Amino acid sequence: MFRQVVMCRWADGASSEVKQSFRDAFEQLRSIPELLDLTWGEDAGHFEGNFDFVAVMDFDDFASARRYVEHPLHQSYVRDHASQAVGERVVVQHDWFPSK
Amino acid sequence: MFRQVVMCRWADGASSEVKQSFRDAFEQLRSIPELLDLTWGEDAGHFEGNFDFVAVMDFDDFASARRYVEHPLHQSYVRDHASQAVGERVVVQHDWFPSK
Numbered sequence: 001m002f003r004q005v006v007m008c009r010w011a012d013g014a015s016s017e018v019k020q021s022f023r024d025a026f027e028q029l030r031s032i033p034e035l036l037d038l039t040w041g042e043d044a045g046h047f048e049g050n051f052d053f054v055a056v057m058d059f060d061d062f063a064s065a066r067r068y069v070e071h072p073l074h075q076s077y078v079r080d081h082a083s084q085a086v087g088e089r090v091v092v093q094h095d096w097f098p099s100k
Numbered sequence: 101m102f103r104q105v106v107m108c109r110w111a112d113g114a115s116s117e118v119k120q121s122f123r124d125a126f127e128q129l130r131s132i133p134e135l136l137d138l139t140w141g142e143d144a145g146h147f148e149g150n151f152d153f154v155a156v157m158d159f160d161d162f163a164s165a166r167r168y169v170e171h172p173l174h175q176s177y178v179r180d181h182a183s184q185a186v187g188e189r190v191v192v193q194h195d196w197f198p199s200k
Binding site: 002007039042044049050051054056062090091092095 | 105141142144195
């Protein structure tokens with residue numbers, strides 16, 4: 001499996017409408033077949049300085065992850081939603097081997 | 101479930117020995133009972149600017165995650181290994197509900 005973890009901070013001044021549109025568009029990404037598993041959530045607010053949002057996404061391999069990026073749903077998600085809602089963004093990608 | 105995702109960059113100048121000690125100490129954390137699931141990996145290097153390391157850790161709840169932090173193995177991991185190996189560190193914590 002190839003895992004991509006993305007952590008974001010909201011853009012400065014992102015409105016609650018912009019954030020909600022982002023969440024809705026993000027959920028739509030589940031329908032992209034290459035995305036085998038997705039868990040995401042917003043920071044619980046226990047500690048100051050945490051980022052706002054994290055997504056853990058699993059694909060078969062790096063090639064699948066690249067096809068996901070090219071999918072029209074992902075392209076419009078980036079263009080119409082992430083571009084407005086997301087400020088800082090950090091990523092790690094790695095292969096992993098589920099134990100079961 | 102309560103998830104904690106931690107993303108790190110290696111400290112500037114961290115030697116390969118320091119990094120390996122960090123990896124070994126990190127693997128030891130699996131034996132802390134509150135840590136129900138752990139998947140971690142190092143960035144595959146496909147894209148410049150990615151962080152170096154990510155860990156996805158699952159606990160029953162926030163209280164369990166706090167007990168994990170207090171565990172002697174975690175305390176020595178922070179004091180003796182993370183303090184030398186880790187530069188930048190970003191975190192998101194959120195509740196989630198496994199679908200199966």
